[in-house]
Amino acid sequence: MLPPTSMTVAPAENVVITGENGSGKTTFLRVLTGNLTPSAGSITLDGRPIDERDPATRRVIAPLIGPVAGYRDLTVADHLILIDQTWGGDRDGAGERIATVLERLDIMRFGNRFLAELSSGQRQLVELSMVLLRPSALLVLDEPEQRLDEGRRALLGEVLRERVATGASVVWACHDRALAEATATRTVHFPGAQ
Numbered sequence: 001m002l003p004p005t006s007m008t009v010a011p012a013e014n015v016v017i018t019g020e021n022g023s024g025k026t027t028f029l030r031v032l033t034g035n036l037t038p039s040a041g042s043i044t045l046d047g048r049p050i051d052e053r054d055p056a057t058r059r060v061i062a063p064l065i066g067p068v069a070g071y072r073d074l075t076v077a078d079h080l081i082l083i084d085q086t087w088g089g090d091r092d093g094a095g096e097r098i099a100t101v102l103e104r105l106d107i108m109r110f111g112n113r114f115l116a117e118l119s120s121g122q123r124q125l126v127e128l129s130m131v132l133l134r135p136s137a138l139l140v141l142d143e144p145e146q147r148l149d150e151g152r153r154a155l156l157g158e159v160l161r162e163r164v165a166t167g168a169s170v171v172w173a174c175h176d177r178a179l180a181e182a183t184a185t186r187t188v189h190f191p192g193a194q
């Protein structure tokens with residue numbers, strides 16, 4: 001399901017994976033986050049094996065791959081508080097951290113909505129806010145531009161560039177060539193459907 005792949009990601013890299021449908025991008029990202037064990041080869045994080053069940057892996061890598069499960073009767077802000085506190089945020093600062101990420105994605109007005117009350121693009125932005133809020137050194141995103149309009153895609157590019165400017169890295173699959181070219185520090189192309 002994966003073409004032969006060898007890659008090292010350094011701090012402050014923004015690596016975009018491109019390739020046609022079925023070329024193995026999602027599979028690669030799942031291997032990268034320790035969600036899927038490769039049948040051959042290995043993947044390490046600072047020299048240690050990657051395993052999503054290992055808290056050391058999860059402290060570093062924040063994935064957004066596939067749909068995020070949510071609670072029917074929790075608002076967007078409730079979900080974000082849950083994530084913030086799970087990742088050890090101090091209670092007093094939670095409101096400000098959550099407001100910062102919601103404002104950056106221009107979705108402050110959705111804080112009091114339930115997830116089911118969002119359009120698909122709005123939900124995508126909310127799911128992005130969830131992964132951005134969480135502390136991480138490596139963001140792994142599967143086609144985060146999907147369902148976003150042109151303006152929001154540009155905003156996504158800016159947000160990812162800002163994240164990389166802090167020294168964090170991003171590895172993401174993207175079908176939007178212009179966005180990839182405007183955002184990536186490196187592009188890796190998967191050759192064809194597997």
Ligand SMILES: Nc1ncnc2c1ncn2[C@@H]1O[C@H](COP(=O)(O)OP(=O)(O)OP(=O)(O)O)[C@@H](O)[C@H]1O
Pocket residue numbers: 001019020021022023024025026027028193194
């Ligand atoms: N759960 C699965 N079981 C069996 N085969 C799978 C599974 N998920 C993906 N595949 C196969 O693995 C190959 C790579 O799929 P993958 O989802 O990684 O592609 P992709 O590059 O992310 O595609 P897309 O651009 O459509 O999202 C494809 O041939 C696909 O059919």
